[in-house]
Amino acid sequence: MDEFASIRHWTDGRQSEQRLREQGVVVGIGDDAAVVEAPPGEGGALQWVLAVDTMVETVHFNAATMAEADVGWKALAANVSDIAAMGGVPRHALVSVSVPRAWEPARIRRLYDGLYACAEHYGVAVVGGDTTSSPAQLVVAVTVVGTVEAGRAVRRSGAQPGDAVFVTGPIGMASAGLHYLLAAASGEQCVPLAAAEAAGTAALVQAHRRPAPSVRAARVLAARGTVTSLNDVSDGLASEAWEIAESSGVKLTLRESQLPMSGSMAAYARRSGVEPLEWMLYGGEDYVLLGTIAAADAAGAKAALAAEGLPMYVIGTAEAGAAGVELVHDSGNSETGRRAERRVPLAKRGYNHFG
Ligand SMILES: Nc1ncnc2c1ncn2[C@@H]1O[C@H](COP(=O)(O)OP(=O)(O)OP(=O)(O)O)[C@@H](O)[C@H]1O
Ligand SMILES: Cc1ncc(C[n+]2csc(CCOP(=O)(O)O)c2C)c(N)n1
Ligand SMILES: [Mg+2]
Ligand SMILES: [Mg+2]
Ligand SMILES: [Mg+2]
Numbered sequence: 001m002d003e004f005a006s007i008r009h010w011t012d013g014r015q016s017e018q019r020l021r022e023q024g025v026v027v028g029i030g031d032d033a034a035v036v037e038a039p040p041g042e043g044g045a046l047q048w049v050l051a052v053d054t055m056v057e058t059v060h061f062n063a064a065t066m067a068e069a070d071v072g073w074k075a076l077a078a079n080v081s082d083i084a085a086m087g088g089v090p091r092h093a094l095v096s097v098s099v100p101r102a103w104e105p106a107r108i109r110r111l112y113d114g115l116y117a118c119a120e121h122y123g124v125a126v127v128g129g130d131t132t133s134s135p136a137q138l139v140v141a142v143t144v145v146g147t148v149e150a151g152r153a154v155r156r157s158g159a160q161p162g163d164a165v166f167v168t169g170p171i172g173m174a175s176a177g178l179h180y181l182l183a184a185a186s187g188e189q190c191v192p193l194a195a196a197e198a199a200g201t202a203a204l205v206q207a208h209r210r211p212a213p214s215v216r217a218a219r220v221l222a223a224r225g226t227v228t229s230l231n232d233v234s235d236g237l238a239s240e241a242w243e244i245a246e247s248s249g250v251k252l253t254l255r256e257s258q259l260p261m262s263g264s265m266a267a268y269a270r271r272s273g274v275e276p277l278e279w280m281l282y283g284g285e286d287y288v289l290l291g292t293i294a295a296a297d298a299a300g301a302k303a304a305l306a307a308e309g310l311p312m313y314v315i316g317t318a319e320a321g322a323a324g325v326e327l328v329h330d331s332g333n334s335e336t337g338r339r340a341e342r343r344v345p346l347a348k349r350g351y352n353h354f355g
Helices: 003-011 017-022 068-084 105-122 173-184 193-199 202-209 215-224 237-248 263-272 276-282 295-306
Strands: 025-027 046-056 089-100 125-134 139-149 164-167 227-232 251-255 289-293 313-319 324-329 342-345
Touching: 003 105, 003 125, 017 125, 046 068, 068 089, 068 105, 068 139, 068 202, 068 215, 068 227, 089 105, 089 215, 105 125, 164 251, 164 295, 173 193, 173 202, 173 263, 173 276, 193 202, 202 263, 215 227, 215 289, 215 295, 227 237, 237 251, 237 276, 237 289, 237 324, 263 276, 289 295, 295 313
Parallel strands: 089 125, 251 324
Antiparallel strands: 046 139, 089 139, 164 289, 164 313, 227 289, 251 313, 324 342
């Protein structure tokens, strides 16, 4: 199959006319560039929200950790997560794939199975991309275009002293899943989900392979007008917290006892002799949101999300002071009343491509 036949094989007839119409697609896959209608805002102008993120074989995944469809899902999801982190709605995606010569077109077709599944889940129209060969590794770069109500994008820089700090889901699971997958890997085979089910790590593996960005939660939160900053957790909680702290000029104090830890992660950490806090603070790829909100609205926001079946965990506070992040070790025995609190500065550490 040549390049053009391959592109058709991967993308032809994958999305309904209705989805494309809904996202104002005038010219989709098949011309020099896509053309989409500038969406009219409901009750006000919209602004564009643009993001691109790349996944590279051996850096972001390998043959054992993810199947092709997982790579497709996650490549789009990582971008959808960045749009969510601005309070926006993801709409259009451009997909660039650089394919090793040894890869059959059927493998990329499977990548598109996952990518289109994610696109459908979040209402995104895939409108184009680019295709090249690659000397060795697969590279997937996805660009997502979204919209946000004019002037309402939620930045990293708005956190105020007194705000509550929150996350929209458990953290550390994706990293624990990766730990399991790397340990369970044997040869070039993708570790089957059935093996993870038997090992009690299926939820962790799925968190790693199929992250579910908090678009809905971000929209509910942003509409309240009380959320002062948002960041999605790609490089790890500590690293993202540092970004908010530095760009907002505040100190974030996180309470260890409030960090949402999944039961399966805690159980797997115990079994494998790993300190779970390491995954939660420095693991990354959670694609939940970390943010700050006016303290007076924290309970109201939590209730509004709960009404939609969405979690929100208050994990700390923003304070005046030198930009930085502190962790309060407060996981002492609350029954005996011995809660010796210890504050430690949190290292500005996380996944770093050049670190
Ligand atoms: N090569 C580049 N050229 C121009 N801008 C870039 C480049 N790489 C990153 N940026 C910009 O730098 C900022 C931070 O990018 P970064 O990729 O760290 O954020 P992120 O996408 O939220 O995190 P992650 O990639 O870890 O998910 C963004 O505004 C991004 O658009
Ligand atoms: C095989 C394998 N080894 C290591 C990792 C861990 N990892 C890679 S990139 C990244 C941060 C997010 O990426 P980015 O900053 O590019 O968005 C993390 C935590 C993995 N997923 N697979
Ligand atoms: Mg990025
Ligand atoms: Mg981000
Ligand atoms: Mg990163």
